[in-house]
Amino acid sequence: MEPRLNPYQPGSGLRPPEMTGREPELEAFDTVIARTGNRLTNRGIILSGLRGVGKTVLLNELRSLAHKHEWLAVHVEAGGSTTGNDAVRKKLGRALVQAAREYKTRSTAKRIADALSSIGSFTTSLGVPGVSFGLTLAPGRADSPDLALNLEEMVQDVATALRPEGRALAIFVDELQDLDKELLSALITVQHRAGQEGWPFYVIGAGLPNLPAVLSDVRSYAERLFEYRHIGPLSPPAAANALKVPAERMGAQYAPEALALLTDATQGYPYFLQEYGKAIWDLAPERTFTTADAEAAIRIGQDRLDQGFYPSRWDRATPAERRFLAAMAEDGDAGSRTAEIARRLGKKPASLGPARASLIGKGLVYAPAHGQIEFTVPGMSAFIARQR
Ligand SMILES: Nc1ncnc2c1ncn2[C@@H]1O[C@H](COP(=O)(O)OP(=O)(O)O)[C@@H](O)[C@H]1O
Numbered sequence: 001m002e003p004r005l006n007p008y009q010p011g012s013g014l015r016p017p018e019m020t021g022r023e024p025e026l027e028a029f030d031t032v033i034a035r036t037g038n039r040l041t042n043r044g045i046i047l048s049g050l051r052g053v054g055k056t057v058l059l060n061e062l063r064s065l066a067h068k069h070e071w072l073a074v075h076v077e078a079g080g081s082t083t084g085n086d087a088v089r090k091k092l093g094r095a096l097v098q099a100a101r102e103y104k105t106r107s108t109a110k111r112i113a114d115a116l117s118s119i120g121s122f123t124t125s126l127g128v129p130g131v132s133f134g135l136t137l138a139p140g141r142a143d144s145p146d147l148a149l150n151l152e153e154m155v156q157d158v159a160t161a162l163r164p165e166g167r168a169l170a171i172f173v174d175e176l177q178d179l180d181k182e183l184l185s186a187l188i189t190v191q192h193r194a195g196q197e198g199w200p201f202y203v204i205g206a207g208l209p210n211l212p213a214v215l216s217d218v219r220s221y222a223e224r225l226f227e228y229r230h231i232g233p234l235s236p237p238a239a240a241n242a243l244k245v246p247a248e249r250m251g252a253q254y255a256p257e258a259l260a261l262l263t264d265a266t267q268g269y270p271y272f273l274q275e276y277g278k279a280i281w282d283l284a285p286e287r288t289f290t291t292a293d294a295e296a297a298i299r300i301g302q303d304r305l306d307q308g309f310y311p312s313r314w315d316r317a318t319p320a321e322r323r324f325l326a327a328m329a330e331d332g333d334a335g336s337r338t339a340e341i342a343r344r345l346g347k348k349p350a351s352l353g354p355a356r357a358s359l360i361g362k363g364l365v366y367a368p369a370h371g372q373i374e375f376t377v378p379g380m381s382a383f384i385a386r387q388r
């Protein structure tokens with residue numbers, strides 16, 4: 001079929017042609033929006049799961065819902081190990097300035113104008129001077145040397161101004177587990193205070209499966225502050241629809257066995273669905289995709305994953321780190337005990353600390369529990385086995 005009409009979208013954060021299986025999360029957020037409209041408070045939301053399951057896409061979708069309901073919504077991605085604390089703060093500052101400027105055009109109420117000045121002061125304290133972006137400042141508000149205090153004052157001013165309108169201030173953070181501890185703890189503390197004071201303010205975060213534990217480590221009460229949602233692979237019917245619906249929209253279809261074969265091969269992982277879908281579209285000679293097409297697409301899709309999705313992580317590991325990963329791969333994707341990895345490599349557990357920390361920093365593995373280590377990417381162990 002014609003590549004220029006190929007609807008599938010493999011890639012990080014790329015909106016899929018059909019987003020399936022996430023109705024529960026979308027409905028939960030609709031409820032938050034409706035409750036906010038009724039001036040009722042809610043908890044923040046945390047989406048956690050492996051790489052490639054569709055967290056970024058879902059987070060973006062929630063943000064656009066918030067935007068549609070005229071919330072003051074900002075979005076930041078906490079960078080990996082390469083970007084420092086300062087960079088994330090500036091990103092947050094710029095995102096806030098932009099959201100405030102947009103909001104200014106929508107509302108002329110004095111209450112809102114005053115609140116937006118607090119954003120101007122706050123972003124100035126983050127190194128993004130509000131005035132140069134057309135915001136006025138609120139002297140004495142959100143402009144101290146204390147990040148947590150400034151954040152709290154800004155949130156208080158903005159959220160209390162939005163409350164009568166039935167709207168909220170929301171900060172969407174992708175890769176939240178990578179946020180530095182100071183900013184993370186400030187966000188959690190303010191979320192806590194907001195709940196107590198009835199300020200419509202929400203942190204909506206996405207990240208790896210250990211994100212709930214990371215938050216609890218910073219503030220033990222984080223457990224109660226958020227609605228935690230594990231984002232996993234799609235159910236078989238949702239996975240089948242993710243393949244089928246976009247093809248049909250473009251005038252093609254799957255023979256039932258072909259669809260079952262492809263759905264099975266992806267195990268419901270959204271990234272794989274897009275990659276395999278893209279492959280079958282490009283190679284199928286006719287408008288009806290056959291079992292033979294599906295078998296070829298699985299080979300080609302797998303090859304593409306082996307050339308892109310996996311190496312984009314594997315290539316970042318040093319030789320010593322790769323030995324660590326290879327020792328992990330013996331346990332499949334189920335996770336390993338660090339003590340066992342040490343035994344396999346003939347090393348003392350303590351001597352593996354640096355490799356382990358570096359691999360966590362690079363986002364290749366995460367610690368689901370003390371003394372445990374697991375791949376962040378589904379299928380990584382099989383990929384490593386194929387490298388031999
Ligand atoms: N619900 C879904 N249905 C179908 N495809 C999806 C869905 N969610 C995400 N995808 C696709 O999966 C891939 C990975 O999505 P992404 O949001 O980057 O995952 P994550 O942030 O969890 O690593 C993208 O190609 C995206 O188009």
Ligand SMILES: [Mg+2]
Nearest residue numbers: 013055056174
């Ligand atoms: Mg992501």
